[in-house]
Amino acid sequence: MERPKLPRSAAARATRPLAACLALGLAPGLGACGDEATPPARVTVQVLLPDGLNPLAGNARLVFTFHKSDVDTFVETLAADGGTSGDLTFTYSFPEEMETSVLEVTAEDSGNNVRARGRSVPFDIVKGRVLTVGVLVLSLDQWSYAPAAMRLSVARALHGAAVVGDGGLLVAGGTTAGGVTTTVEVFDLNAWEAVPGVPDMPVPRSRFAMVALNADQTLLLGGVMASSTADMFDGPTQTWSQIPLPLDLPDIWKGPRVIDMDNASAMFLGGFDGSDAAVPLLVRGTGTEITTVADTLDRADPSVTPVRTADGLRFLLYGGNELGTMAAALLDPATGAVEEDFESPDESRTRSSAALVGNDKVIVLGGFGTDGTTLETHARILDLGCTEGPPACSRWADGGTVLSAGGFVDAVGVPIDAENGDTRAIFIGGVDASENPTDTVLVDADYPVAIRKPMRTPRSAAAVVRLPTGQIAVIGGLDAAGNPLDTIELYEPQAR
Template identity: 25%
Template structure:
């Protein structure tokens, strides 16, 4: 019989241990949250726990195994240093004797100072299950976003929090009111708190700038009778202040990418009349101003990605409003604007519109942008089909085949801290009509080999125009979106979190 899930907070007294090499270790104070507000309790069927410490300079993990009724002495002491991670794995059966992993939780990386106790919190989550987010202060209470949102943005901040901005609320009568609010999710507490207003905008873009501020650009100010938001906002979440700017052209459903120095490239989008916008534009975070980019880019529904050098931005896919484009173009910021590099551009194997991109691979292995899904034509109502092939954007001169995935467009894809990619939802064609899907996949990179793909449990309901964000503990937060799979839009209110299976 499983133990009753409880909030386990064992505050270990400060304990400094000296090893044979003179290295000092500190026993942590662990707050282990084992209660769920909904779904399968994390300790259901669990008999044993494995506590595991990893981090830079630790050649092998520090591990201890206990029964589910653990004590402070069961948690390994942690050597002083940076980037330490304490992981808790929950098993049905003894871990090294065929026990099955059921739940998993870990801290964000944290620093341990010699002679000072580390106080950490771990949310134990059922493996692979989409469950509502719970609050640290009341673990049996679910944390709800303050508003319904679809077509919004979710930006992970340097301190681990997530900024949600704008979007629209799908209503039963077909109306789609657009929001100008923001809210901030704190994964340490499991709470949503209001942020500053940013002007009504949906299908806009959000770019994280050096220093942690967020640039929100464009979007639709209203959708029922389309009008565009002409402003951009720079949001400082810490102070709650915003700065209003005005781009040179209003657009929505555009694409952006930001390089390592805070230069943002804006491409494509649509005007208030529904026409394609071919004018490019840049933003320089250092000067806080928008800059002209020479020439036009005849692409809408394109996808932008930054190569591993942090400076080169690739423009892949999209269409000239008539047919998909295959050439992958490259840009860098130099002097006072972006300029196009002029190698012979590589070509996509499958030209596509509405694709998604995520970085695949560990930092030490050189992560590369993976282009996922899309439609193979401009209009799915006129024969365009969802694409199942993915492609790796290797460099400014090379594209290679990626793994075969479920065919869909406008999926949400997110890179995990360990280099894997989770792909959730999106639009398929059924038959010829684009509808939201509930598909979920995990892409696992392999050095010098083709990545593998693992199917995850389906989302609780089909979703498109939602957000998915990697949290510091390796889980994925899913917020908002719309389910139009039945022909009538339905919008989820709850925020979901899923913990993918570990790599080892």
């Protein structure tokens, strides 16, 4: 049997030439299909809806914007029912020889206000080709369930997820109702459905690190089960390989933190070994080897945020599980050296979360305070634009009490759009002092107020991934009763 393929670009999947025009009843030389020699590109757009609430209800029109070297915009009128009784499929023609495009679909009300939005994965517009592009449209600034076809086949928590190929979502491992698993699932983010037949990974893993090194290779390291190897998944061949670990790495490495280095490598640090002792290692992983960079990190499992400084790339370490350590330090990932002279707030935190926003600010939120039991409710804001430090400026500011309803630990901080200067981040999947899931909160570094964004199902121990569509996905996890979940929730941010 032929192995299933990971999702590639829409153009690569749909290459029907002129015969497709004839099959559609369109004569050559007429309408969208153009002349027989050089028929234009033909793009069929399928507008997809989340499971549950219809984001198109009450809106008047759909606006289709094809972002390429130029911009083409089309407007379609919506039925009063928001399209629930009809097929939300639209077809457009283009004369381009070849263009890479991203399609944005917005739903507007009668006052021209955008109420819902979605974007496609990138695709190629090519003369003579007919392709189908799917766009999932979601209500702005709230959580929605992914389409029913995106449900996990195995409910899981403490698993990994990564974007692979040109538009695939790989979900692997974790803990299920039956224990730690080897199962793997892949979803196509153009069709928004599962891709069957993906092979299981070599060993069961839960509470491990997972990162896409590039479009084809995904690396898995650590976990609660003993293993002397890392696992590498190769998308084009749909095969797994194993990479031996250095002898100084523990065979049980629970919860290592991973930083994608954007050069087909990743760095790992933090976490705990099988005896719950902090792992003092900085480790580099590539598609062929795992190496130890340093073995003397003196911070136990801090939050880690990559930042750019005058001296180059550094990791901002904040807090850790040993009380009394000053909150902040900078780590040089090339050498493992910790720059202890970095200005630090006079506090210590454990299990806090951090996110880089606006290119030059870091929001630190949550965690336990100095006594190890009281939840922190105020934010710390690092200004990387302050290069001279006091008295010229202050690198750190107290953002004030932003978690007035109570704090959290173990959340994942995700910037909304840092590359374009957006100073907001959303903090996802935290738990309170009783290990109950807490609401996600949206925080702006310039105006530190936490705005609650309740999920459809509050959850912790989920995998969090930014999709190539711009949406933020929270996959699986544990509900308030501690049961593994099989649903995926998506957040479509409100544009600034």
